[in-house]
Amino acid sequence: MNPIDRLTTLFKGFPGIGPRQAERFVFHLLSQSDEYRNALAKDISDMKRDIKQCPSCMRFFSGSQIDCELCRNTLRDTSTLLIVAKDADLKSVERTKTYSGHYFVLGGLIPILDKEPEQKIRINQLVRKIEKNAELKEIVFALNLNPEGEYTREFVENALKSITKPRGIIMSELGRGLSTGSEIEYSDSETLKSALANRTKETL
Numbered sequence: 572m573n574p575i576d577r578l579t580t581l582f583k584g585f586p587g588i589g590p591r592q593a594e595r596f597v598f599h600l601l602s603q604s605d606e607y608r609n610a611l612a613k614d615i616s617d618m619k620r621d622i623k624q625c626p627s628c629m630r631f632f633s634g635s636q637i638d639c640e641l642c643r644n645t646l647r648d649t650s651t652l653l654i655v656a657k658d659a660d661l662k663s664v665e666r667t668k669t670y671s672g673h674y675f676v677l678g679g680l681i682p683i684l685d686k687e688p689e690q691k692i693r694i695n696q697l698v699r700k701i702e703k704n705a706e707l708k709e710i711v712f713a714l715n716l717n718p719e720g721e722y723t724r725e726f727v728e729n730a731l732k733s734i735t736k737p738r739g740i741i742m743s744e745l746g747r748g749l750s751t752g753s754e755i756e757y758s759d760s761e762t763l764k765s766a767l768a769n770r771t772k773e774t775l
């Protein structure tokens with residue numbers, strides 16, 4: 572394969588990128604300076620060294636500490652845990668500046684009727700995190716409002732039931748303001764803010 576096709580194939584693997592967009596990325600890179608390309612290549616090759624995964628919330632961050640700055644922040648409310656599918660969703664919620672509890676990044680959503688759902692998300696890490704936190708009172712699901720998001724929420728709720736029920740931990744999900752099909756990553760701050768304020772609660 573020639574280098575243009577090879578790079579195109581690599582970009583095609585990016586989320587939401589089709590073959591034509593992937594090819595445009597390659598030609599864009601070709602039009603840039605050597606400095607730009609070298610800096611980009613260096614940042615990519617240094618990713619593994621400079622970016623870590625927080626063992627508590629599973630988000631990616633850079634820094635010398637073990638836990639990320641959100642998990643280390645003692646001013647944050649330990650009684651609320653908000654569950655998102657991916658890092659970009661966490662960022663969208665953080666941008667609302669209204670949520671002050673803790674987070675957990677599931678690492679994806681479970682495709683409907685998937686045969687190995689526990690392989691698709693970080694359910695074991697989530698269970699351990701909840702077991703360790705005696706102060707937890709509410710789990711907020713901030714997953715996309717589509718069939719995969721629904722399916723994932725049901726799977727997680729069922730997996731947690733034996734821990735949350737005896738402890739009376741409330742399960743809630745983002746409410747009014749988010750319409751069917753909404754994706755957390757692309758929801759604007761005002762919409763997310765009202766969806767957080769109007770979350771629907773249930774005790775399982």
Ligand SMILES: [Zn+2]
Nearest residue numbers: 625628639642
């Ligand atoms: Zn963290």
